[in-house]
Amino acid sequence: MHNTEELMGMTLNDRYSILEKIGTGGMALVYKAHDNVLDRNVAIKMLRDNYDSESSIVTNFIKEARSSASLVHPNVVSVYDVSEHEGYNYMVMELVDGKTLKDYIKKNQRLPWQEACNYTIQIGQGIQAAHERNIVHRDIKPQNIIMDHSGTLKVTDFGIAKAVEGDKAIAGGTAMGSVHYISPEQARGGFTDFRSDIYSLGVVLYEMLAGRVPFDGDDPVSVALMHIEEDAVNVKCVNMDVPSDLAYVTMKAMNREPGKRYQYMQDFLDDLRAVLADEILPSREKDRNMNVAFDEENDCSEYRQKKTDTVKREQRVREKGKEKVVKKKAERNAILLAFATAVALVLVVAGVILLVANPFSKTVPYFLYMSVEEAEKEAQRHGFGIECEYTYSDTVAKDHIISQLPLAGEELDKHEKIRLSVSMGATGGKIEVPDFKGNTLEEAKKEIEALRLICDVEFVNSSAESGTVIRQTPAEGTHMNPAGKVKLYVSSGPKETPSEATEEPEDENTDQNETKRTHEPAPKQTASASSKMYSVKIPDDAGENVHIKIVANGNVMHDSTHSKSEGKVVQEISGSGTVKVQTFIDGVLVNEESLSF
Numbered sequence: 001m002h003n004t005e006e007l008m009g010m011t012l013n014d015r016y017s018i019l020e021k022i023g024t025g026g027m028a029l030v031y032k033a034h035d036n037v038l039d040r041n042v043a044i045k046m047l048r049d050n051y052d053s054e055s056s057i058v059t060n061f062i063k064e065a066r067s068s069a070s071l072v073h074p075n076v077v078s079v080y081d082v083s084e085h086e087g088y089n090y091m092v093m094e095l096v097d098g099k100t101l102k103d104y105i106k107k108n109q110r111l112p113w114q115e116a117c118n119y120t121i122q123i124g125q126g127i128q129a130a131h132e133r134n135i136v137h138r139d140i141k142p143q144n145i146i147m148d149h150s151g152t153l154k155v156t157d158f159g160i161a162k163a164v165e166g167d168k169a170i171a172g173g174t175a176m177g178s179v180h181y182i183s184p185e186q187a188r189g190g191f192t193d194f195r196s197d198i199y200s201l202g203v204v205l206y207e208m209l210a211g212r213v214p215f216d217g218d219d220p221v222s223v224a225l226m227h228i229e230e231d232a233v234n235v236k237c238v239n240m241d242v243p244s245d246l247a248y249v250t251m252k253a254m255n256r257e258p259g260k261r262y263q264y265m266q267d268f269l270d271d272l273r274a275v276l277a278d279e280i281l282p283s284r285e286k287d288r289n290m291n292v293a294f295d296e297e298n299d300c301s302e303y304r305q306k307k308t309d310t311v312k313r314e315q316r317v318r319e320k321g322k323e324k325v326v327k328k329k330a331e332r333n334a335i336l337l338a339f340a341t342a343v344a345l346v347l348v349v350a351g352v353i354l355l356v357a358n359p360f361s362k363t364v365p366y367f368l369y370m371s372v373e374e375a376e377k378e379a380q381r382h383g384f385g386i387e388c389e390y391t392y393s394d395t396v397a398k399d400h401i402i403s404q405l406p407l408a409g410e411e412l413d414k415h416e417k418i419r420l421s422v423s424m425g426a427t428g429g430k431i432e433v434p435d436f437k438g439n440t441l442e443e444a445k446k447e448i449e450a451l452r453l454i455c456d457v458e459f460v461n462s463s464a465e466s467g468t469v470i471r472q473t474p475a476e477g478t479h480m481n482p483a484g485k486v487k488l489y490v491s492s493g494p495k496e497t498p499s500e501a502t503e504e505p506e507d508e509n510t511d512q513n514e515t516k517r518t519h520e521p522a523p524k525q526t527a528s529a530s531s532k533m534y535s536v537k538i539p540d541d542a543g544e545n546v547h548i549k550i551v552a553n554g555n556v557m558h559d560s561t562h563s564k565s566e567g568k569v570v571q572e573i574s575g576s577g578t579v580k581v582q583t584f585i586d587g588v589l590v591n592e593e594s595l596s597f
Helices: 055-069 101-108 113-131 194-210 220-229 244-253 265-276 282-289 300-331 334-357 372-381 441-450 510-519
Strands: 016-024 028-035 040-047 079-085 088-094 098-100 145-148 153-155 361-363 385-391 401-405 411-413 417-423 454-460 469-473 485-491 531-537 545-552 555-563 568-574 578-585 588-596
Touching: 016 040, 055 079, 055 088, 098 101, 101 145, 101 194, 113 153, 113 194, 113 265, 113 401, 194 244, 194 265, 244 265, 244 282, 265 282, 372 385, 372 417, 441 454, 441 485, 531 545, 531 578, 531 588, 545 568, 555 568
Parallel strands: 385 417, 454 485
Antiparallel strands: 016 028, 028 040, 040 088, 079 088, 098 145, 145 153, 361 411, 401 417, 469 485, 531 568, 545 555, 545 578, 578 588
C-alpha cells in the first residue's frame, strides 16, 4: 500500500513535483507542489490512501473536483486539474499564500464592523458563484476561507458540496458540516439548499462581529441542538458598536426557519452593501410585506443582566476568598504578620518603582484615521514598529488606518510591532468625500448637500474657533453613494470651567443647617486649573446595569458598574498638555477624545 504521508520529492504524472505538506483533513492531505509545465506553484489535494479502495468515496472526490473546476471567481480557490497516478487520486488547485479567516479572527478578536461587512461580501460573492451553478457548499466556516496578503478572501474545500440537481438531500440523512456553523436543517439531517450556506455565512459574520461563535458547548451534539432549538443572542447585545441595520442583517441570515432567512445570496449581499453605504436596507420593505417580525433589542437587557450577575458572582467568590485569607492572617502570631507585612510593603514599593521607571514598556499611541506615513512617524517617535494589513473600507480613506491592535492607551514593550489595518479604498460609490476640516459649518453643509450627501452634526468642546469643523467621519478621500451620511464634529469653543462653589451662610440653628446639607445634592466639584470634569452618558438602550471604564493616557480613572437610572457618570480628569480619554461601556470602546489642559 502506498503512503500519502511521505510524498516529498515525488513527481506526479511527470508534471507535479511535491515540495512539502501544508495541510491535513479528515479525508485528504494537501501538499505544495510545482507545476513543471506551467512553471508555477500549486496545491495538491490528495485522497488519503485508506479511502482509495472505496469506490464511492473516490467517485465523490472526482465529482467534487469537477464541480469545483467549473467555478472561476476571484473569491473561490480555483481547481486546475484532477487525475490519478499509480493509485494516488488527486486534484490540483490554486495555491493561496496566506492564512485562514479563523486564524485572523483568533488574532484580532472582534473585527471592525466595516471590515466584517467587506469580508462577508467577498465570501458571499464566491458562494453566489457556486449557487449560480447549482452547487451548495454545505461546509462554510472560517477555516475554509483563505485570506491572501492583499486582503482578498477565497472560499475553498468544496469537499461535501454536491450539485443540487439529482442530489437534493444529504446522503444517508447524515448531518454534514462543522457543528459551530451548521444550519438547523443540516443538524437535523434534513433537506438542505442555498439557504443552508446563507445561515452558515451568517454565523461567520456573527463571529467576526462578536469575537465568538453564537453557540458553544461541551460536545458537538449539544451545539447542534442549540442551532435547532435556540435563537442566538442579538449580536448588537454582544457588541454595541455594531449598527442596528447590520445586526438585523446578521440575525436575519441566521434565522432558524429557512423561509425567514434571505432566500438568495444576492439579497444578503445587497443588504450588506446598503449597510456600508448607510442606505435603507432593500429587505426591510419585503419583510414588512411578509409580516416578518424582528426584535431589535432581542432581550439585550436580560443578556447584560446575566453578564452583570456573572461578574457579581465572581466578585463574591473573590471576596469570600479574601475573607478566608484575612481570617488566617489574624490567627498568625504578631512576629510573622509583621514580617509578612514588611515584605509585602517592600514588594509593593519595588513594583511601583519598576512600573514607573520601566524603560521597556510604553503606552500605545492613537493611530486611527492617520495616513500610513503619519502612522510610521508616530510609531517611531514612541519607539514602536508597525505591521500593516490591507483591506477595503467604505468609511476610511485609502492608505489611512481603519483599526489598530493593541488599542490606544494599552501598554506594549518598546520595539514591539503594532498591527494596523489599512484601507485599500472603498468597494463602491462614485462620490469622493472632501476634507472639511477647518471649514465653517455653513460652508461644509453647502458642499455636502451639493454632493447629494446627508450632513450630520455634533458639537464638541475644542480650543478651535467656535463653528469650525475639527474632524469628520468618513475621512476625506472616501467614496460614497448618494444619500450617504457625513458626520461633522464642530467646535463649540473651550469647555467652561465651573465657577467656584460658595459656602452657604451659617443658619442660627446649626442642627437644621447640617440636616439641610445632608439631604440636598452636594454642589458639583470644581475642577482645578489642571483638571476637568468628564461626563459619560449611559446609553438609552443599556440594560439595568452597565459597566463603565474611563482611561486617561493609559491610566484607569474609573472602573465600576452603574445603574441605568443614574443617567450619566462624571469623573474628574487631571493632567497637563493633551490627555487622550477613552470610554469603555461593557468592555467596548465607545468614545475616544483629547482634552487640552
